[in-house]
Amino acid sequence: MRFRGLMALAFAALCATGANGTAKELVFGSWAPTNHGSNYALEPLFKTIQEKTNGALTWKFVSGGQIVNPRSTGQALRDNLIDAGIILPTVYTKELAANNAIYNLLGFGTDTAAIAGATVETIMLNCPQCLDEYRRMGATYLAGYGPTPYRLLCSKPVKGPEDVKGEKVQSLGTAARIIKAMGATPVTLSPSDSIPGLQRGALGCVHGPYVWVRIYGLDVIKSIIEAPLGTPRAFGLFVMSGASWKNLSADQKKLLWSEMPKATAAATIRGHIVEDQHAIEEAKKHGISFVPGASLKGVMDTFNAEEIGIVAAEAKSLGVKDPEALIAKHIELIRKWEALTKDIGQDEAKFAALLQSEVYSKIDPLKW
Numbered sequence: 519m520r521f522r523g524l525m526a527l528a529f530a531a532l533c534a535t536g537a538n539g540t541a542k543e544l545v546f547g548s549w550a551p552t553n554h555g556s557n558y559a560l561e562p563l564f565k566t567i568q569e570k571t572n573g574a575l576t577w578k579f580v581s582g583g584q585i586v587n588p589r590s591t592g593q594a595l596r597d598n599l600i601d602a603g604i605i606l607p608t609v610y611t612k613e614l615a616a617n618n619a620i621y622n623l624l625g626f627g628t629d630t631a632a633i634a635g636a637t638v639e640t641i642m643l644n645c646p647q648c649l650d651e652y653r654r655m656g657a658t659y660l661a662g663y664g665p666t667p668y669r670l671l672c673s674k675p676v677k678g679p680e681d682v683k684g685e686k687v688q689s690l691g692t693a694a695r696i697i698k699a700m701g702a703t704p705v706t707l708s709p710s711d712s713i714p715g716l717q718r719g720a721l722g723c724v725h726g727p728y729v730w731v732r733i734y735g736l737d738v739i740k741s742i743i744e745a746p747l748g749t750p751r752a753f754g755l756f757v758m759s760g761a762s763w764k765n766l767s768a769d770q771k772k773l774l775w776s777e778m779p780k781a782t783a784a785a786t787i788r789g790h791i792v793e794d795q796h797a798i799e800e801a802k803k804h805g806i807s808f809v810p811g812a813s814l815k816g817v818m819d820t821f822n823a824e825e826i827g828i829v830a831a832e833a834k835s836l837g838v839k840d841p842e843a844l845i846a847k848h849i850e851l852i853r854k855w856e857a858l859t860k861d862i863g864q865d866e867a868k869f870a871a872l873l874q875s876e877v878y879s880k881i882d883p884l885k886w
């Protein structure tokens with residue numbers, strides 16, 4: 519009740535600002551903390567929108583879970599209590615079943631930018647049911663982003679993957695199958711709930727990106743196995759309330775659309791790839807050891823060979839039509855985007871240009 523009351527007040531304020539037709543303030547509600555990689559995209563985006571509309575369209579950015587959490591974001595969009603937010607597909611396994619079929623292909627690809635580009639193209643150009651799932655939630659998908667590969671961050675010194683066999687490892691969703699494949703025991707815990715387990719030694723490792731050493735503590739993590747063990751995808755960076763998107767003017771839609779490739783590029787490169795590099799540097803300064811873990815490539819190859827059938831069966835059980843074709847298309851697009859992004863490095867402008875030419879230029883935002 520308290521959540522709905524707060525949101526109702528926010529919505530009332532929104533209506534008041536937009537009623538006179540001279541200025542409109544929209545609300546972006548984010549569950550992500552203020553230091554999350556998505557903020558590298560969203561804060562500059564909102565500033566750009568305000569500047570290019572001379573203040574006629576502004577966004578109030580409310581982050582850190584102040585008004586929505588990952589699960590309540592969908593309902594808040596449906597009820598038009600927020601105008602846009604970030605969607606974590608794994609908390610909507612049934613509502614976003616086709617999107618989760620893409621997310622669950624964790625083991626395919628390790629290049630963050632390539633996976634991000636392939637995922638956006640898969641959802642926006644090759645998965646009508648993915649978009650329909652959002653529409654049934656009363657939402658409109660406008661952009662995604664790409665996290666970096668997950669690895670094993672361990673609370674004790676390890677010399678290789680063999681030292682992790684039999685250990686309890688924090689993981690979520692499909693990643694639990696990766697942890698089992700390498701001989702460890704998956705434990706379903708959120709990153710924040712894993713901290714006490716690591717400190718007490720009840721958990722041997724956690725499954726996450728390099729940047730999570732900041733969450734768990736540079737004094738808690740002792741070693742990191744560098745081999746990539748899956749890369750999440752299919753996050754909705756900018757998902758609008760369907761009603762709010764519809765109520766934008768044609769010029770406002772075109773402007774927002776034109777900025778989406780830049781937002782995806784910033785969240786992916788600056789917010790995740792660059793931040794991962796900073797986390798590595800910090801970890802090395804604190805004496806955390808990095809272990810190659812080359813033997814895990816064979817584990818991942820075997821895992822991937824089996825996973826296609828498992829993901830397809832799960833998706834089909836949730837009503838996804840022809841998941842095999844969707845899976846094959848996504849894997850095909852990963853290979854395409856690996857070639858496209860192989861020389862861009864950390865150049866956000868080049869990545870944004872690719873997203874524009876390969877995806878956004880092929881869609882009319884006025885018909886979206």
